[in-house]
Amino acid sequence: MNDKVIKGIKEYAIAFNETNDLDPLLQEINNKKSVLLGESSHGTSELYKIRTELSKRLITEKECTFLAVEGDWPACQIVNHYIKGFDKVHSNAREVLKSFNRWPTWMWANEEMIDFIEWLKEYNQLQSQNKQVGFYGIDVYSLWESMDEIIKYLEKIHSLNVETAKQAFACFEPFNRQPEKYGVSAAFYHPSDRIPLPQGM
Known part of the structure; x- marks a missing residue:
């Protein structure tokens, strides 16, 4: 030192x-x-x-x-x-x-x-x-656990946005709840790959 x-x-x-x-x-x-x-x-x-x-x-x-x-x-x-x-x-x-x-x-x-x-x-x-x-x-x-909690909450309060939230979260489905796969994919992300959010998000 x-x-x-x-x-x-x-x-x-x-x-x-x-x-x-x-x-x-x-x-x-x-x-x-x-x-x-x-x-x-x-x-x-x-x-x-x-x-x-x-x-x-x-x-x-x-x-x-x-x-x-x-x-x-x-x-x-x-x-x-x-x-x-x-x-x-x-x-x-x-x-x-x-x-x-x-x-x-x-x-x-x-x-x-x-x-x-x-x-x-x-x-x-x-x-x-x-x-x-x-x-x-x-x-x-806790990406997937957090999304689960959001859906549970929206269903609990009978929100009209349940389906909208599910559509927004659908982009994570290809990764089968495996954060390392999502991480690798995100590393190669390019702005042109952006998936448009559902209407109303």
């Missing part, structure tokens, strides 16, 4: 030993509308604990109510229902996190997340509905 890097680390690094060590970061965040949390690794307990503590403080001190995470939308929606009290199926966070069944399951289904999910549920119970925190997955790996 060269001297310039070492000097930079010494100058800007903030030691983290307790929750109060996050104070400078919270001051820097101030009243920002959006806060993006990066990470240096997937799956280390220390990182999950720090992220949890920072998230709690963003919620309690900065009134953050929308947690968008790198997780599958359908599984995260089950977590969201649980922490908001809509889930009548699962009795605890450990059961809820079994919804993350695509590798790497441990990225979200881990001990640190169990504690955080239970904390979110308890926090939400004390809030009015518009102040409750939501937990939303924005990852795109």
